[in-house]
Amino acid sequence: MTGSSVSPDLDKTPSLEDVPNKLAAILHKWQILLKVVHWSVWTSGLIYVLGCFVTSETNSTLPRVAPDEFVDGSFGIPRDKDTADEEWYRYSTAIRKFWIWVLVQPLVSHCLFMKYRSWLPTFYAAYSTFFLLCNVGWLITASFYTLYIAFFISARHRSIVACYFLGLAVIAHSAFPVLTFLKPVYLYHGSVETFLTQVGLSWTAARCVSFAVDAIRMPASEGSPKVDTTLAYVLYLPAMFTGPLQNFSDFAAQVAKPKEAWSSRDVLRPMVQIGLCTAYFFLLEALLHWFYSSALAYYPDLVEEMDDPSLLGLGICLTVLFFLKYRILYGLGSSVAGLEGLDLPAPPKCVSRIHLCSYLWRHFDRGLYVWIQRYIYRPIAAHGGWSLKHRLMGAAASFAFVCTWHGMDRAVVVWCTLNFLGISTELLTGLVRKQETWQSIEKAYFTGAQLQFLRAAVSTPHFLFSMFSCMFFLSNVDIGLIFLRRVIFGYPVPLVPTLLVMYCGCHVSIDIMDWEVKKKKS
Structure with missing residues (x-):
């Protein structure tokens, strides 16, 4: 009598090598x-x-309980609206009021200066200056330019201490309640414009520190910072009042790149x-x-x-x-x-x-x-x-x-x-x-x-x-x-x-x- 043969598939048992793989699969399921x-x-x-x-x-x-913190609902919502966040209340008002200025800038810059890239910084500075004159007046515009000139002179004389001191002083006068006597005589076109001026001066001071310190850190043989590029950086309208903050070296490198036609x-x-x-x-x-x-x-x-x-x-x-x-x-x-x-x-x-x-x-x-x-x-x-x-x-x-x-x-x-x-x-x-x-x-x-x-x-x-x-x-x-x-x-x-x-x-x-x-x- 011959011994019966057993199918290899029926006799197959898991090998030791299969155990880690099965364990890993189980652990993966548990992790999920x-x-x-x-x-x-x-x-x-x-x-x-x-x-x-x-x-x-x-x-x-x-x-x-606190009706002074609320106004009637907007957009047809039949509920009172919280306006206690003064920063957002003024920013949102400014967005409604000035959004067209911001959106027009890239359209004009692209149409007019695609072939004349070297004129783009001058356009940025001129467009922002025109915006300031139309909306906050000549006195506030002069304040922004005075701040820029002070930092530019400090950079020319390569005084990094003066740059940091100026930046700290401007930020402090815009933020410290105890230094209200140092605030300039704002031209009160409205509370929103005054608010934008105060926050804009702080943003401008930070940008001025950036271009001035970067210029001082450069070798003296490379010369002084360019007026058109630095002024365009300081007054760049889309980020002038709201941010985000960008360092001058990054801005200058991007502005200098060749401008190409818009693609989809x-x-x-x-x-x-x-x-x-x-x-x-x-x-x-x-x-x-x-x-x-x-x-x-x-x-x-x-x-x-x-x-x-x-x-x-x-x-x-x-x-x-x-x-x-x-x-x-x-x-x-x-x-x-x-x-x-x-x-x-x-x-x-x-x-x-x-x-x-x-x-x-x-x-x-x-x-x-x-x-x-x-x-x-x-x-x-x-x-x-x-x-x-x-x-x-x-x-x-x-x-x-x-x-x-x-x-x-x-x-x-x-x-x-x-x-x-x-x-x-x-x-x-x-x-x-x-x-x-x-x-x-x-x-x-x-x-x-x-x-x-x-x-x-x-x-x-x-x-x-x-x-x-x-x-x-x-x-x-x-x-x-x-x-x-x-x-x-x-x-x-x-x-x-x-x-x-x-x-x-x-x-x-x-x-x-x-x-x-x-x-x-x-």
């Missing part, structure tokens, strides 16, 4: 499931607290961005009819009466509305400049997906960040060989400037101090991660998903700390202290649930950051 959980929890958490805030009695009845791609992308900014404009205007966070920030006694979810919703609402405001302002300037072939710094990234202080500063106001890096932080940090001590000194000087830029009231001082502490913590953490001992531990125990879980767990308190610091800047000290007492010290509720949701938010932020890195590499 966890990502879904993280995104769902973070998104639903934001929606929940915003819903609690908008439906709270405090928010709903605020127009009756050259026009489509900036026009899409302008369309998005327009949509964001109407979205923000609509949200102000329901979310009264700006007005409520002036009434800490009413905020104290809110329940914990509504208080958290107030914090998120202030942050989101602030993001939308600067997404519009910076987005309009950069997109209009894009029609002229100029690449201004990108508009801010959404704050709901930024979990680190350094990442917030690097990507919310990209132009101001690059300016501070070039003219404040790097000169100090590089002077000491990039040691930890000098890097901390550079960070301290940077936040001292930011504090001055934003007016240096109590809330701004607290906000800048907390952000300096957050950045310092990140610097120390980065120093620890560079140590060989930690790197060996990380390689042995934390790779892939484990490393992301560690990053999210460590970043969660930092994320909450960053959001907490913003409460001072976006409202005032009283609201910030209420948030500190009710949320930060509110153990176990609402602190623990808040940390769990923000832990998921850290995963969302890390996922997006990793995706952006992969996209950039590809």
Whole structure:
């Protein structure tokens, strides 16, 4: 009797080599499931607290309690509109009033100067001067030119100390309440024009520092800065009053490039961005009819009466509305400049997906960040060989400037101090991660998903700390202290649930950051 043969397929058993592959597949499925959980929890958490805030009695009845902070609804919306954010109220009025001036510039520059590129800086300066004369008067126009001339003379005499002193003095006189006696005699065509003049002088001072310091750092043999290019940079209309800030060297290099005829791609992308900014404009205007966070920030006694979810919703609402405001302002300037072939710094990234202080500063106001890096932080940090001590000194000087830029009231001082502490913590953490001992531990125990879980767990308190610091800047000290007492010290509720949701938010932020890195590499 012959032995029966067994089919090789029936006798096949999994080999040891197949086990890691199956384990990896299972882990990959779990990672996808966890990502879904993280995104769902973070998104639903934001929606929940915003819903609690908008439906709270405090928010709903605020127009009756504080009618001076509201006006009748616009765009046919039968609800009162929050106008307590004075900055946005005046900026939005200016956008409605002067948008045609900004959009006409790229059309004229392209039609008239496509073949005569060398005349383009002169046109920019002349067009902006004409705008100033027509809308804010000769006295304010003379103030802008006087500021430019003072910096130009300082650059000619290669006095970097004079440049920094002039810049600080102008920014201080525009921002410090205690220095109101130094304010020039404004020609009061209206509150909007006066507001644009004050903020415009600060932006102009920062740009003047940029071109003057860049000129001083150049070899003397290359001569003085060109009047037409520097004046065009300082008075470039699409970014003159709203930003974003761009360093002079980048602007000069882009203006000097040969100008080509518009292609569909050259026009489509900036026009899409302008369309998005327009949509964001109407979205923000609509949200102000329901979310009264700006007005409520002036009434800490009413905020104290809110329940914990509504208080958290107030914090998120202030942050989101602030993001939308600067997404519009910076987005309009950069997109209009894009029609002229100029690449201004990108508009801010959404704050709901930024979990680190350094990442917030690097990507919310990209132009101001690059300016501070070039003219404040790097000169100090590089002077000491990039040691930890000098890097901390550079960070301290940077936040001292930011504090001055934003007016240096109590809330701004607290906000800048907390952000300096957050950045310092990140610097120390980065120093620890560079140590060989930690790197060996990380390689042995934390790779892939484990490393992301560690990053999210460590970043969660930092994320909450960053959001907490913003409460001072976006409202005032009283609201910030209420948030500190009710949320930060509110153990176990609402602190623990808040940390769990923000832990998921850290995963969302890390996922997006990793995706952006992969996209950039590809």
